[in-house]
Amino acid sequence: xRRFPIEASSTNQSTQATDDGWLDNLGRNCRxxxxxxxxxxxxxxxxxxxxxxxSSFTSTTVPNEVIDSFDPIKRAQGRKRExxxxxxxxxxPRYYRGPLHPHQPPPKSDPxxxxxxxxxxxxxxLEQTYKSTISHDIMTMAYVHKPPGTVTIPKADRLRTWDDSxxxxxxxxxxxxxxxxxxxxxxxxxxxxxxxxxxxVTVHSMSRVHLEIPHIYTWLASHNVAQFGIRRGMPVxxxxxxRNNDALExxxxxxxxxxxRIKDWQGVEGTTGDSSGNLSFGFNREGxxxxxxxxxxxxxxxxxxxxGFHVTVKTTATSDRHARLLLSxxxxxxxxxxSIKSYLFKNRVVEMI
Numbered sequence: 616x617r618r619f620p621i622e623a624s625s626t627n628q629s630t631q632a633t634d635d636g637w638l639d640n641l642g643r644n645c646r647x648x649x650x651x652x653x654x655x656x657x658x659x660x661x662x663x664x665x666x667x668x669x670s671s672f673t674s675t676t677v678p679n680e681v682i683d684s685f686d687p688i689k690r691a692q693g694r695k696r697e698x699x700x701x702x703x704x705x706x707x708p709r710y711y712r713g714p715l716h717p718h719q720p721p722p723k724s725d726p727x728x729x730x731x732x733x734x735x736x737x738x739x740x741l742e743q744t745y746k747s748t749i750s751h752d753i754m755t756m757a758y759v760h761k762p763p764g765t766v767t768i769p770k771a772d773r774l775r776t777w778d779d780s781x782x783x784x785x786x787x788x789x790x791x792x793x794x795x796x797x798x799x800x801x802x803x804x805x806x807x808x809x810x811x812x813x814x815x816v817t818v819h820s821m822s823r824v825h826l827e828i829p830h831i832y833t834w835l836a837s838h839n840v841a842q843f844g845i846r847r848g849m850p851v852x853x854x855x856x857x858r859n860n861d862a863l864e865x866x867x868x869x870x871x872x873x874x875x876r877i878k879d880w881q882g883v884e885g886t887t888g889d890s891s892g893n894l895s896f897g898f899n900r901e902g903x904x905x906x907x908x909x910x911x912x913x914x915x916x917x918x919x920x921x922x923g924f925h926v927t928v929k930t931t932a933t934s935d936r937h938a939r940l941l942l943s944x945x946x947x948x949x950x951x952x953x954s955i956k957s958y959l960f961k962n963r964v965v966e967m968i
Contacts, residue, residue: 735860741867749944759804802934811932811941816862820924873905888935899923
């Protein structure tokens with residue numbers, strides 16, 4: 616705050632005048648923190664008399680009785696014609712061009728996605744059994760507990776390095792394993808994060824019928840085979856891959872409807888598997904007839920033209936023994952007894968008495 620000095624030799628009148636000036640300057644320099652009364656509205660000129668003086672956001676010309684009596688539900692029910700659709704129709708991009716492209720496809724769960732599949736429309740028994748019983752049993756039996764502070768033993772490199780006997784070995788990638796160029800999966804310890812489950816089921820049949828269905832792939836002959844009367848380009852087999860609810864429903868039919876009705880069925884071969892958690896089995900013509908979809912319309916199919924087919928069950932397990940443990944919990948019988956008891960004894964979870 617500025618101060619204004621006052622001379623001591625001045626008269627009383629000059630002193631009073633100086634005090635008045637100092638108070639005026641003080642009032643101008645002080646900040647005003649309280650708002651005063653609003654300024655009175657100015658008179659509207661005659662040229663702007665036809666314009667509205669108030670905004671429509673603050674005032675309305677509709678009476679309050681009309682506003683209170685408005686019922687949007689009754690108005691919608693009384694509407695006899697549908698409202699016009701929006702002109703803008705979103706179309707999902709046909710190709711995925713990477714995460715940096717400005718046009719990104721919606722997720723598969725979005726109805727506007729090209730890959731959207733409606734469903735499931737009802738709970739699946741096999742899925743409910745897996746979530747309530749099988750998954751808990753597998754984690755309890757095969758869980759590997761590692762206390763905090765456990766030192767992980769480093770494993771040897773599976774790819775072979777060059778011996779640097781030649782200067783051309785510098786910068787070469789590592790060699791593949793002996794016996795083949797494909798590395799097998801390493802079995803992972805089962806935890807609550809990676810409990811094995813059914814991922815998909817693939818059905819393959821040697822049939823010469825050509826079906827133009829999107830989810831069924833037709834294999835064509837690559838060359839002529841005179842012994843079987845096959846020419847190049849002829850359909851020789853069909854393949855169909857089922858996922859999610861369709862795969863579980865197919866396995867549910869196999870377990871509860873087909874397997875119990877097969878005569879002298881010994882079970883799935885105990886040696887099946889590709890060391891990556893995928894197991895296969897097959898049905899002959901008699902087994903195909905037992906499926907309810909074929910049995911209902913059996914008269915429509917010529918008996919000699921009903922083929923057998925192979926079934927490959929793909930699981931998220933990284934080894935065959937974990938995949939066999941999963942299928943054995945689903946009451947898949949086998950020739951080598953994929954039972955829980957045999958799994959416990961082989962892996963030394965319990966000891967023989």
